[in-house]
Amino acid sequence: VVDARQIRKSYRMGEVVVEALKGVDVRIDHGEFTCIMGASGSGKSTLLNILGCLDRPTSGTFDLMGRSVDSMDDGELAEVRNRFIGFVFQTFNLLPRSSALQNVELPLIYARVPSRERRERAMAMLEKVGLASRAGHRPNQLSGGERQRVAIARALVTGPALLLADEPTGNLDSRTGRVIMDMFHSLHSEGNTILLVTHDPEIAREAGRILRIKDGLVESDTAN
Amino acid sequence: VVDARQIRKSYRMGEVVVEALKGVDVRIDHGEFTCIMGASGSGKSTLLNILGCLDRPTSGTFDLMGRSVDSMDDGELAEVRNRFIGFVFQTFNLLPRSSALQNVELPLIYARVPSRERRERAMAMLEKVGLASRAGHRPNQLSGGERQRVAIARALVTGPALLLADEPTGNLDSRTGRVIMDMFHSLHSEGNTILLVTHDPEIAREAGRILRIKDGLVESDTAN
Numbered sequence: 156v157v158d159a160r161q162i163r164k165s166y167r168m169g170e171v172v173v174e175a176l177k178g179v180d181v182r183i184d185h186g187e188f189t190c191i192m193g194a195s196g197s198g199k200s201t202l203l204n205i206l207g208c209l210d211r212p213t214s215g216t217f218d219l220m221g222r223s224v225d226s227m228d229d230g231e232l233a234e235v236r237n238r239f240i241g242f243v244f245q246t247f248n249l250l251p252r253s254s255a256l257q258n259v260e261l262p263l264i265y266a267r268v269p270s271r272e273r274r275e276r277a278m279a280m281l282e283k284v285g286l287a288s289r290a291g292h293r294p295n296q297l298s299g300g301e302r303q304r305v306a307i308a309r310a311l312v313t314g315p316a317l318l319l320a321d322e323p324t325g326n327l328d329s330r331t332g333r334v335i336m337d338m339f340h341s342l343h344s345e346g347n348t349i350l351l352v353t354h355d356p357e358i359a360r361e362a363g364r365i366l367r368i369k370d371g372l373v374e375s376d377t378a379n
Numbered sequence: 380v381v382d383a384r385q386i387r388k389s390y391r392m393g394e395v396v397v398e399a400l401k402g403v404d405v406r407i408d409h410g411e412f413t414c415i416m417g418a419s420g421s422g423k424s425t426l427l428n429i430l431g432c433l434d435r436p437t438s439g440t441f442d443l444m445g446r447s448v449d450s451m452d453d454g455e456l457a458e459v460r461n462r463f464i465g466f467v468f469q470t471f472n473l474l475p476r477s478s479a480l481q482n483v484e485l486p487l488i489y490a491r492v493p494s495r496e497r498r499e500r501a502m503a504m505l506e507k508v509g510l511a512s513r514a515g516h517r518p519n520q521l522s523g524g525e526r527q528r529v530a531i532a533r534a535l536v537t538g539p540a541l542l543l544a545d546e547p548t549g550n551l552d553s554r555t556g557r558v559i560m561d562m563f564h565s566l567h568s569e570g571n572t573i574l575l576v577t578h579d580p581e582i583a584r585e586a587g588r589i590l591r592i593k594d595g596l597v598e599s600d601t602a603n
């Protein structure tokens with residue numbers, strides 16, 4: 156489902172060039188559950204953003220579900236993202252002036268789901284992450300872990316074929332983290348593909364495969 | 380150093396009142412190293428913000444280093460914060476248009492440290508958290524864990540008598556988290572007071588005392 160080759164990403168800052176990714180190959184088959192691990196600053200979020208069609212590599216090729224992403228324009232990318240991809244950002248990226256419920260409804264609005272069904276599905280997802288009583292709260296009226304769970308609910312609400320989650324349990328106690336991991340496993344058991352970035356070895360243990368990134372390169376890629 | 384009694388915090392949202400803290404007593408002596416744990420949404424950040432003089436309780440009394448905080452005006456609170464308190468926010472709260480170095484210098488500017496000494500001390504702190512090469516980057520040019528480390532460096536740069544840190548290792552791999560915990564222990568060994576919120580039981584194990592919060596109340600408060 157993901158076939159990325161020789162992915163490079165560099166940032167020019169005046170006279171200095173920061174090479175966040177230095178030639179990464181990632182191939183993920185349908186239905187795999189993979190964790191990405193690596194030190195802070197090693198390039199994990201940069202890689203995930205590229206695989207989630209939120210950013211373009213400086214060079215390299217990337218096919219998503221058999222189609223070349225490099226040849227798509229921004230409109231086509233947005234369409235692919237909405238139809239197939241759920242993304243949990245490391246910094247949540249919720250709409251600040253919308254409620255938790257409105258934030259979770261957003262992917263369903265893009266998918267043109269009728270408003271009553273949209274509201275029911277969004278509320279059901281908020282209930283699953285334990286936030287039914289917080290549906291009307293805006294992000295600045297929520298705790299850190301509540302915002303993280305709203306971001307997770309939003310990513311899961313369309314039942315995406317490919318879920319990309321950037322450190323999704325970092326702000327959660329272990330019981331709440333368990334609820335979230337069970338939801339990911341449930342999505343996985345329906346045949347979907349999961350790619351999780353985590354710093355937690357306990358979480359990584361639950362994946363079928365662990366990809367370790369070091370200094371912008373793949374250090375190891377092993378079945379779990 | 381901290382004597383807080385019957386702290387309540389409620390938020391009015393239309394007809395609903397959310398009681399984030401329902402009568403919490405916290406007493407912390409000079410030189411203690413305490414961890415606060417509890418489920419997502421239980422009230423930890425709300426409590427930490429009040430103890431760090433960043434927010435006021437709805438009711439209750441709070442003495443900091445023997446002085447009543449309730450009777451201070453905002454100017455006096457700001458002065459107390461700058462002189463005695465280092466605060467690591469759960470969401471980092473860095474100045475978006477300033478570099479990492481400028482962000483770390485900020486408490487030294489308030490403390491009227493001369494510019495050359497200020498720059499040297501801020502750079503030394505960035506080096507300790509492994510970010511010397513990122514000194515010129517703005518927050519949106521940094522990884523999640525790099526932003527967290529800048530927030531930590533800023534909180535530590537004045538060598539505060541009271542360090543309050545809200546989930547300071549949530550975005551860090553274990554090796555980088557170890558570096559940060561060693562810096563906290565070093566500050567502690569100089570006689571300073573540390574209050575850490577964490578979801579990580581491995582981190583909590585390193586404290587002298589664990590305070591568990593549940594639904595806005597203290598569930599337990601035990602020596603470690």
Ligand SMILES: Nc1ncnc2c1ncn2[C@@H]1O[C@H](COP(=O)(O)OP(=O)(O)OP(=O)(O)O)[C@@H](O)[C@H]1O
Binds near residue numbers: 289295326399417
């Ligand atoms: N401005 C606000 N208005 C209404 N409710 C709020 C507001 N801020 C926080 N809350 C609620 O108060 C409760 C406690 O929030 P707090 O941020 O202290 O939780 P926490 O223990 O730090 O959680 P986490 O581990 O997820 O960071 C949460 O349930 C939250 O929804």
Ligand SMILES: Nc1ncnc2c1ncn2[C@@H]1O[C@H](COP(=O)(O)OP(=O)(O)OP(=O)(O)O)[C@@H](O)[C@H]1O
Binds near residue numbers: 194523
């Ligand atoms: N816009 C940018 N300009 C310059 N450098 C950048 C930019 N964005 C990221 N970087 C650098 O690229 C490197 C990789 O960043 P990335 O966010 O992928 O790291 P990460 O592995 O996700 O780290 P963490 O575990 O801390 O979240 C970092 O060292 C960071 O400083």
Ligand SMILES: [Mg+2]
Binds near residue numbers: 199200522523524
């Ligand atoms: Mg990251």
Ligand SMILES: [Mg+2]
Binds near residue numbers: 299
């Ligand atoms: Mg919190």
